[in-house]
Amino acid sequence: MENKLPVLLDGAMGTMLQRSGMKPGTIPETLNITDPETVAAVHRAYIRAGSGAVYANTFGANSLKLKHSGYTAAEVIAAGVRIAKECAAETGALTGLDVGPLGVMVEPLGSLPFEEAVKLYREMMCAGAEAGADLIAIETMSDLAETRAAVLAAKEETDLPVLVTMSFDETGRTFTGCTPASMARTLEGLGADAVGVNCSLGPAEMVPIVREIRENTRLPVIAKPNAGLPDPVTGEYGVDAEAFARAMRELAEAGAEIRGGCCGTDPAYIAALARMEFPRAKRPEITGAVCTGPVCVRTDGIRVIGERINPTGKKRLQQALLEEDTDYLVEMAIRQADAGADLLDVNVGYPGVDEVQMLPRAVKAIQAAVDLPLQLDTTNPAALEAALRVYSGKAAVNSVNGKEESLRTVLPLVKKYGAAVVGLTLDEDGIPDTAEKRLAIAEKILDRALALGIPREDVWIDCLTLTVSAQQEQAAETLRAVRLVTEKLGLKTVLGVSNISFGLPNRMLVTQAFLCSALEAGLTMPIVNPNQKEIMDIIAARRVLSGEDAECRAYVDRFAGETPSGGPAETKAAPAEMTLGEAIRRGLRKEAGRLTRDALGTRKEMELVEQELIPALEQTGEKYEQGKVFLPQLLSAAQAAQAAFEEIRGSLMKKGEKGTDRGTLIMATVRGDIHDIGKNIVITVLENYGYRVRDLGRDVPPETIVREAREKKIRLVGLSALMTTTLPAMEETVRQLKALPEPPAVMVGGAVVTADYAERIGADWYAKDVRDAVKICARVFSDP
């Protein structure tokens, strides 16, 4: 494939069309139909200058951007590719289907569903391939999730080579925070044929970015810089053609093998590149890694995999999964990240939970708030694929094993989505009792992975920990297997550590001893509970002994009493004789939790709720109304009450009771509206009054809200809208809700909503602020 790739690309299209007198405000791609000659002239000029490939004028030719143009994406693309092909035919230059961002943000950053983005791109890819494009050039991308959607569409719909470039700024990241390393890892995994950088910077500023990409991929690297930066008064760019070509030499040394220009460049720049001799950089050795957009974790050291997001034996998590409460999962993720985990295992398998639906939801929710790479832990191939599709970055998969069925279903998904995979050393005959037999299964898994084109460094082996109190001799076999796999196959190993000590007193001691031995045997990726300090202490010490913690810096920091990361501690000191009510009013979370635990020894759960929690929240609420305390204190109090509620909930759960449910309502920000902190604030407070809130999120279509209200027989729906442009969506939602046979009560709020407006659109309640919302809930749910 590689020899088919061009070396010299073209320069800017937009700059040239503007110079040709394109009317401001015109959608440039429509020129393919209205003024094909102008577009052709640009292609011809680049081909004359030496371009080995020209990009058709199709950058923004997607159905969203062309919505009001009067043309379809397919028409505009067919015309654009045809023009480029006709021009290229003279010299044999290649024609690229040019594909840019959709212009709206994909979830979780935005609200366009991932599969919608794939669909929009699919339309472009199909049209381009049909019109005869020789390659696909996805460029100027900023969001890794959206870029993945485009590459997936290209790979699923065509056999054409796919060149992908993203735009990085001078901080070395894209606008959405993606690093060059993460881009390279993710896109090589997805099957791109070349990756690189375009736009945003001039050639000189691109050097460190190209270098980082180079260090993280075996693919050819592309560089298409701007002609410097534009002047805001004149619109002119600062770097001329000769200087551009000279600077490009440095980019070639850094590893750019495929070169061209972006904004501000013209055929003179390409001609200057065509005249220049470029050095070839050496290909680097690639070490393994997994990543998200912002964080790339290389597997060349000890990497801690956090095990907490797994419902086995965890009542509270089981309940959260059954209630589809992803916030709780996000909280668990944040806590492990703060404790020093490098990757997080995510397992949502539990009876009554639809994994196919829940695993991707969990992935999206966690990725919206936590940067760490995830290890998708499921035995359900459909759930695995659903999660791999939406995972933004390069994931790890837990797991495949030596069984034929597993190899056949899991490995192709690992290959398609470019993940790393954990191979369990068991097969149809169970877990072998010797290290040699486990090695043999590891070898089999590796061979099958390699045969599919999964790189060696992306296969990790789990030699399986057995409980030492039950099968004592197996502890040594597991350790020996870790050593064999490390030495004979050169693969990284994963091991669930804490299993070892099950059923013994002082479990931690045995777990620690086993962890030490396993690390000595070559284990680099222990799956542990990072919230256990004793475990992370061992990791810290081991990193010192292995030399990974250079100059013992992290170790010294850890024990100098400075937490390396994490939220600010509760600094307000609590006096010794504080009541629960006081702790809540003062927003002391830990204290509120502790006092609740103590009180539960002598008092009933609901008594505490009615006599302590609610009155304390009410008092704070009243002060807030009087302007004596402010929103942050109101929220702090609510969160302290939440800590108390968690204790009460736990206590009730132990007794098998439900209890604190004062009623369930829906909250949503209406379609088109993306500002949701106001809604989220209201939810925080309502939940701490004991109401259950189904948070449907932001930009929610009326149909979704109506369906949810109908199916769950909801009695109250809260809607928020921030801007005048989204008020019609609120009105429509209310209309549809009120058309239900048993319409729920509706409360509305948000910056531009007024009491008059609420009445006019048929809402039952207007909530001026969070206090109003609490009162409305009390009214609605007090009626039987």
Add this chain to the structure above:
Amino acid sequence: MKIPVEEALRYIGAAEADAETRRMAEEAAALLESRLTPRYVWRAFRTARSEAGVLLPEAGITLPGKLAGSMLAECGTAVLLACTLGAGFDRLEKEWETRDMARAAVMDACGSAWAEAACDEAERGIAGRFPGMYRTDRFSPGYGDLPLRLQADFLRALDAGRKLGVTANESFLLLPCKSVTAVIGLSDRPQGAKIRGCAVCGLRENCEYRRRGRFCGE
């Protein structure tokens, strides 16, 4: 560029905040400053008049309505400006909504104040490039009768998708969430302050300050 913490406190109605809230705001500001850099892009365009409003021919934009008409009455040049804290802010805010909603609320206000401060900084740069010219107040789509839909046109004219990663959705709301578009007129005659105050504010019906007989700019 520092975050104006006092301004942020005013945004959440806590202008007379206690020490605890103030400390929270200062911590949120420090965290944001350590993680993010506000970015902006601006471009100057010639103006012309028509029945439909003030034209910016090189941008292919018409600014309809009374507000633009009166603001730009004496301006031969109008500068379009877009500014953003980037998607990093949205992510950080989500993280803190899970950690601690009180801090997230304070952080949100800090973000708004910071985006405005970044616009101020951009304006100082604009002033430096046009010595001897007078600036109007900065105003934005959604103020008075200037339609919100212009946000999408401003982004296009500034190529702000490419340059800043800012997008508008079909309701013309900007993403990342702490993003601003604005226009500033440039004139050779001094321009009085015109748009401060409640008259042009879309939130006047609901404003807590106004209800208490106060003013958010106090």
